Amino acid sequence: MSSIMQQIYEAIQSYENIVILRHEKPDPDALGSQGGLAALIKHNEPAKHVVMQGEDEPGLSFLVSMSEETAALLEKSLYIICDTANRERIDGSGWDKAGQMAKIDHHPEVDVYGEPSWVDTKSSSTCEMMMSFALWLKEEKAWEIPAEAARLFYAGIIGDTGRFQHSNTTPKTLQMAAEALKYPIDPASLFAGFYSSEETLVRLKGKVLSDFELSANGVGVMYLTQSLLKEYNVTINGSSALMNVFADVEGIKAWVFFVENEDGSYRVRLRSKRIVINELAARHNGGGHPNASGAKAEDLAETKAIIEELNSLCQEQQT
Numbered sequence: 509m510s511s512i513m514q515q516i517y518e519a520i521q522s523y524e525n526i527v528i529l530r531h532e533k534p535d536p537d538a539l540g541s542q543g544g545l546a547a548l549i550k551h552n553e554p555a556k557h558v559v560m561q562g563e564d565e566p567g568l569s570f571l572v573s574m575s576e577e578t579a580a581l582l583e584k585s586l587y588i589i590c591d592t593a594n595r596e597r598i599d600g601s602g603w604d605k606a607g608q609m610a611k612i613d614h615h616p617e618v619d620v621y622g623e624p625s626w627v628d629t630k631s632s633s634t635c636e637m638m639m640s641f642a643l644w645l646k647e648e649k650a651w652e653i654p655a656e657a658a659r660l661f662y663a664g665i666i667g668d669t670g671r672f673q674h675s676n677t678t679p680k681t682l683q684m685a686a687e688a689l690k691y692p693i694d695p696a697s698l699f700a701g702f703y704s705s706e707e708t709l710v711r712l713k714g715k716v717l718s719d720f721e722l723s724a725n726g727v728g729v730m731y732l733t734q735s736l737l738k739e740y741n742v743t744i745n746g747s748s749a750l751m752n753v754f755a756d757v758e759g760i761k762a763w764v765f766f767v768e769n770e771d772g773s774y775r776v777r778l779r780s781k782r783i784v785i786n787e788l789a790a791r792h793n794g795g796g797h798p799n800a801s802g803a804k805a806e807d808l809a810e811t812k813a814i815i816e817e818l819n820s821l822c823q824e825q826q827t
């Protein structure tokens with residue numbers, strides 16, 4: 509059997525119409541793998557009709573924009589799905605009617621789909637896989653790597669490794685990033701796009717860092733009241749960017765933001781390092797992941813109850 513890269517190459521060769529999709533609420537790895545692969549194919553196979561589909565992500569518009577045109581002739585199209593573990597999360601339509609559907613991803617395989625399916629959970633990011641695919645195409649098929657593809661693959665690697673800080677960073681990750689950097693991609697402008705924020709948000713961040721409370725059990729608490737949000741001119745949605753600003757304080761196990769709604773109730777944003785918090789969230793009209801959940805509190809009394817429950821969870825687990 510030929511290598512997985514050869515199989516994906518052959519799939520690309522077999523179709524004139526290629527639609528590239530990724531998961532909903534895209535992050536830099538999703539957009540980078542989608543946009544970079546599109547740039548790579550367009551550059552080397554200019555006769556092919558390549559379409560990127562999905563909702564645009566306003567905060568990441570400096571990376572790539574989706575195609576204006578829609579896909580034609582679904583049954584004669586190859587769909588390539590990037591960075592998406594399960595079909596439920598695919599952002600875009602028509603893939604269920606595609607002539608062929610391929611998967612390229614690094615998440616644990618919760619939903620087996622795609623022919624061929626290239627899943628490498630040891631890769632930091634789908635973009636790391638894409639960069640190695642690009643190098644293989646260069647070596648084996650004499651393809652060129654356009655700078656735009658290298659820029660987008662680099663962006664995805666940065667995104668999923670947190671600038672090479674997370675434990676998913678391997679020697680291969682750094683090698684692929686180094687290969688991308690051989691092209692004129694201006695990483696400084698990428699960093700500016702990722703990490704610059706509005707002044708109002710930076711000022712509120714200062715307020716949060718000075719005012720959050722940390723209990724002896726390792727529970728961090730911050731209230732964002734209506735008056736505070738108005739004073740700092742930050743919206744409820746905008747304030748979600750502050751979720752992790754004190755997550756690195758020594759001794760913290762879980763943390764919560766109570767964001768006051770206009771009617772005096774609260775949005776509850778919960779995070780934890782290890783303890784499981786989604787059951788607590790479910791008891792307060794919410795839910796989510798074991799370490800990242802959301803809930804609702806009717807009033808101040810319910811926020812106090814949540815703080816107490818979090819403290820007992822953290823006290824139970826003294827690790």
Ligand SMILES: [Mn+2]
Pocket residue numbers: 537538591614632633634668
């Ligand atoms: Mn990813």
